[in-house]
Amino acid sequence: MKYAWIKQHAEDFAVDTLCRFMRVSRSAYYDWLKQGPSAGEQDDAALSEMIQSTFGKSRATYGTRRLKAALSAQNRTVSRRRIGRLMREAGLACKTKRKFKATTNSKHHQPVASNHLDRQFAVEKPNQVYAGDITYIHTQEGWLYLAVVIDLYSRQVVGWSMAEHMRTKLVNDALLMAVWKRKPEKGLLWHTDRGSQYASDSHRALLTQHGIRQSMSRKGNCWDNAVSESFFHTLKTELIHHQTYRTRSEARQAVFEYIEVFYNRERLHSAHGYLSPVDYEVQLKAA
Numbered sequence: 001m002k003y004a005w006i007k008q009h010a011e012d013f014a015v016d017t018l019c020r021f022m023r024v025s026r027s028a029y030y031d032w033l034k035q036g037p038s039a040g041e042q043d044d045a046a047l048s049e050m051i052q053s054t055f056g057k058s059r060a061t062y063g064t065r066r067l068k069a070a071l072s073a074q075n076r077t078v079s080r081r082r083i084g085r086l087m088r089e090a091g092l093a094c095k096t097k098r099k100f101k102a103t104t105n106s107k108h109h110q111p112v113a114s115n116h117l118d119r120q121f122a123v124e125k126p127n128q129v130y131a132g133d134i135t136y137i138h139t140q141e142g143w144l145y146l147a148v149v150i151d152l153y154s155r156q157v158v159g160w161s162m163a164e165h166m167r168t169k170l171v172n173d174a175l176l177m178a179v180w181k182r183k184p185e186k187g188l189l190w191h192t193d194r195g196s197q198y199a200s201d202s203h204r205a206l207l208t209q210h211g212i213r214q215s216m217s218r219k220g221n222c223w224d225n226a227v228s229e230s231f232f233h234t235l236k237t238e239l240i241h242h243q244t245y246r247t248r249s250e251a252r253q254a255v256f257e258y259i260e261v262f263y264n265r266e267r268l269h270s271a272h273g274y275l276s277p278v279d280y281e282v283q284l285k286a287a
Contacts, residue, residue: 051086069268129152129188131190132150156281159175172202189212191216
């Protein structure tokens with residue numbers, strides 16, 4: 001009884017103090033409590049649910065710009081400021097970037113192609129210019145290496161290959177996948193760094209066989225292959241650096257799902273009006 005009396009008086013004291021601070025009567029305070037959340041608070045709650053759902057589908061990668069675009073696609077127009085506020089209130093934070101080292105071995109005696117691309121990354125049509133590169137993924141079994149082929153028109157990953165090694169077959173398989181899948185006309189420009197795999201006799205023979213022109217970055221200049229570098233930074237930031245893979249098989253499955261399910265078909269790309277690479281190409285066909 002004594003505890004209940006103390007608790008009741010403590011609550012009464014707190015209410016009286018709050019009412020004096022707010023300059024309202026006790027009856028007005030209790031009437032306000034009965035009203036429930038305001039229309040604005042209810043709208044914030046509904047919008048917060050949409051933001052949290054969209055953020056989750058983005059694999060915790062979308063900031064306010066992409067969330068604004070994604071919500072607009074759901075017929076919900078809202079400012080970035082409001083999105084940012086609701087993200088903070090919900091404790092949502094984007095995954096952060098980390099540095100990673102390059103895998104390029106340009107210390108070889110194979111012939112090197114000129115930089116025909118010359119940083120002209122804006123392309124008018126699909127299957128005109130492809131760019132490629134290699135990266136590595138750590139697993140508890142050892143390294144898994146990934147080679148990709150990206151169509152510069154839509155930034156879609158049109159070819160990829162994974163293996164335990166960095167031999168030429170890795171990059172050949174990735175390019176062959178792109179060729180078989182997309183069937184580009186002869187004259188396609190293929191841009192990479194000066195890695196030994198891309199300068200090898202086997203790779204150059206493959207390019208000749210399919211009528212592909214070769215272009216290579218200048219020595220030690222990563223900006224000449226910025227699109228491939230950007231994709232790997234995105235892959236590492238959004239997937240690799242937040243997972244621990246016990247086996248190469250686990251890593252393969254995760255990378256496959258990221259590329260084919262999320263990156264190509266769902267992830268909004270700022271350079272293309274916040275459309276996914278696949279939707280951007282579909283839009284071209286429908287025009």
